[in-house]
Amino acid sequence: MTSVPTHCPYCALQCATTLLPADRPGGVEVQPRGEGGLCRKGWTAAEVLTVPDRLTTPLVRNAAGELVAASWDFALDFVADRIRSLQASHGQDAVAVFGGGGLTNEKAYALGKFARVALRTSNVDYNGRFCMSSAAAATNRAFGIDRGLPFPLADLDGADAVLLVGSNIAETMPPAVSHLPADGGLLVVDPRRSATAALPGALHLQATPGTDLALVLALTHVVLQEGLADTSYLAARVDDADALYRSTAGWWPERAERVTGVPAATIRQAARVLAAAAPVHGGAGAFILTGRGAEQHSKGTDTVTACINLALALGLPGRLGSGYGCITGQGNGQGGREHGQKADQLPGYRSIADPAARAHVAAVWGVDPADLPGPGKSAVELINSLGTPGGPRAMFVHGSNLLVSAPNLASVRERLAALDLLVVADVVPSETALLADVVFPVTQWAEEDGTMTSLEGRVLRRKAAVAPPGEVRSDLHVFAGIASRLGCMAAFSTDPEEVFEELRLASAGGKADYSGITWERLDNEELFWPVPAVDHPGTPRLFADRFGTPDGRAHVVAVDHRPVADDLNAAAPMYLVTGRLLQHYQSGAQTRRVRELAEAEPEVYAEIHPRVAAQLGIADGRPVQLRTARGSMVLPARVTTDVRPDTVFVPFHYGGAGAVNELTNDVLDPVSRMPEFKACAVALSAAALPATGVPA
Structure with a gap:
């Protein structure tokens, strides 16, 4: 090297x-x-x-209940035998597969194929359901295409204004901050005074948790009622502009102030800043961007839809230097949701219910379209069905740590324990891997070749730099090894470039068309999908001429605000919100093992407002008990004015007794099936236990 x-x-x-x-x-x-x-x-x-506890050999749980080292052949044989037996007794859907948004495009594609061709199960979904699903659902129904940013991130550089709704990119992706406007052009909607909201010149709209939808409806109301809309754009590019007026007429700023806590004057100020930046008023450009804070709700799809409607009212989508976008979180959160990990999806962002899509992909895979299963269950619904009558008896987990990242963890733990077989592929002994019956040690980023797709739809090469340790192999070896042992006649290559070549064929003609991309081109060119031919330059910007809908127009969907599903009550009078830290990533399975990061934020905590701390008699650093309808935990208090007096913030990167998802609500958005991680009612009280007992 x-x-x-x-x-x-x-x-x-x-x-x-x-x-x-x-x-x-x-x-x-x-x-x-x-x-x-x-x-x-x-x-x-x-x-x-x-890291010292890196997984380097397969592990199989023995009769004494211990995970012990085994050979790859033994572990693969063991899993294949159990799968064969369970499917013989309970049917093909007795096995489930759960993927991850950090898997390469090649692994994500192979995982979806493995589930539907080798296992022939409909039970497949992935942790992106917890991240991008609400934004994906909203952009698909408005624009006909879901690409997180339908423009290069660098386009933000020239904008006069950017509205961030539920995104703290100063901590989650700090290098992106350089693209944000200064001098009053940054508008941040967040119940906390986050690092992003605290950036110089930012206007912070500190809304009550769960009220982003009402706030955005009020912003749109101001734009429309003050004559700031781009009416020519609406007439030419939108299907039902009147729906914008009808759906926002009742959301004047004073009403929104009563719901959101954001002053009416601030709402009007923010709307006017956005409008002044819009090209229709001579501005250099404006962007509206959403993150998990807006999307991880039982109304997340509608909240994103309201943001899209606001962007349409200002004439932003499809216009150079302006637009709406979703800030994708996971490393391959974009590519991971394009090629078959989702319950209802085939490669190329095709619908598994579409006969033409089934025929195309089946031809690439060399199977009969009739043999492909139909749509399956979404992530939470899949987890809730594990081990139940008629539900899956076994599950493969790749690139996900469910025992930290899923909501309502007591229920998740119960359902995983009810399985006859749990197989986990991971790089370290995560909380979920330690519960498994079989653990496969797999490669990570610097040990593997492949591709990733960034938040802006740009396909990138991942290149191996070092050999993996011990007996570590790729997830592709797991899929190929099990498929061959089950007698599957379809090909499952362990060569990632061969897998990508097959992905190109399977995605051809789909919304996310990679057919014109080659690894060689990626080494020399910047390619944004769709790339429908090898001589096609790629598509950095979507929607310049038409949207991806059948009529080419953006579709307005009228939405209205509704409260948090688990709203405040006499027994639980505060909101619990969760989020990320600069030092950690997702479930923390990786970053909690890095000394520098672990020392910077070694343990979980609860941010509470000084007024609340004084009322409860809780000093900074002392233990506070949090209780929701799903469970309770004791955490050290971090007293700060960065949170609202009605809000408690807890980071979600920690496991064991520090896993805040023990408390979060698994109620689902009716469209995206996203669980409501981001807001639920919580009761606080001073705790007797020492804060030092909380594990990291």
Whole structure:
């Protein structure tokens, strides 16, 4: 190894890096590549390659209940035998597969194929259901296409205004902050005074948790009632402009203030800043961007829809230097939702219920379309069905740590324990891996070749720099090994480039068309999907001429505000909200093992307002008990004015007794099937237990 160009393994920003040799076995040194920088997580990413408890051999649970080392052949034989027996007794859907938004495109594609061809089960979904599903549902019904940012991130550089709804990118993807406007052009909707809301010149709209939808309806009301809308754009590019007026007429700012807590004057100010930045009024451009804070609700799809409607009223989508976009979170959160991990999806962002799509993909796979299963259950519904009568008896988990990241963890733990077989592929002994019957040690970012797709729809090459340790293999080996043992005649290659070549064929003609992309082109070109031919330059910007709907127009969907499903009550008079920290990533399985990051934020905590702390007699650092309808936990208090007096904030990166998803609500958005992570009623009280007993 000399130097290897690749990308950071963490968020969907996928910062360009160069890997250099290091003076330890299996180690590398990470350096930023090009003009971009790295956040603290990116700089320390190489540490995860050589953590002391790295999984290096398959593990199988013995009769004594212990996970013990086994050979690959033994573990694969064991799993295949159990799958064969369970499906013989309970049918094909007795097995489920759960994927992850951090898997490469090749792994995500192979996982979906493995579920539907080798296992012939409809029970497949992935953790992106917890991240991107509400934005995906909203953009699909409005624009006909779901690509997180339908424009390059660099387009933000020239904008006069950016509205961020539920996104704290100063901590989740710090290098992206350089693209945000200064001098009063940044508008941040967040119940906390986050690092993003605290940026110089930002206007913070500190809404009550769960009221983003009402706030955006009020912003749109101001735009329409003050004559600030782009009426020519609406007439030419939108199907039902009148629906914008009808759905927002009742949301004057004073009413919205009573619901959201944001002053009416601030609402009007924010609307006018956005309008002044819009091209119709001579502005340099405006963007509206959403994140998980807006989307992880039982009305998340409608909240994103309201943001899209506001963008349409201002004439932003499809216009150079303006638009609506969703800030994808996971490293391959975009590509991971395009090629078959979702319960209702086939490669190329095709619907599994579409006969033409089934015929096309079945031909690539060499199977009869009639043999492909239909749509399956969404993530929470799939988890809730595990081990129940008629539900799955076995499950494969790839690239996900359900025992930290899923909502209502007591129920998740119960359902996983009810399985006859739990198979987990991971790089470290995560909380979920430690519960498994079989654990496969798999490669991670610097040990594998493949592709990732960034938040802006750009397909990127991931390149191997070091050999994996011990007996570590790719997830592709798991799929191929089980498929062959089950007698599946379809091909399952373990070569990621061969898998990508098949993905190209399967995606051809789909919304997310990768057929014109080759690894060689990616080494030399910037390619944004769709790329329908090898001589096609790619599509950095969507919607310039038409939207992806049948009539080419953006579709307005009228929406209205509704309260949080588990709203405040006499017994639980405050809101619990959850979120991320600068130092950690997702379930923390990786970052909690990096010394520098773990020392910076070693344990979970609860942010509470000084007024609440005084009322309850809780000093900073002392234990506070949080109780919701689903469970309780004791955490050290962090007293701060950054949260509203009616709000408690807890980061979600910690496991064990520090897993806040013990408390969160698994009620679902009716459209996206997203659970309501982001707001529920909670009761607070001073606790007798010492805060030092809380594990990290």
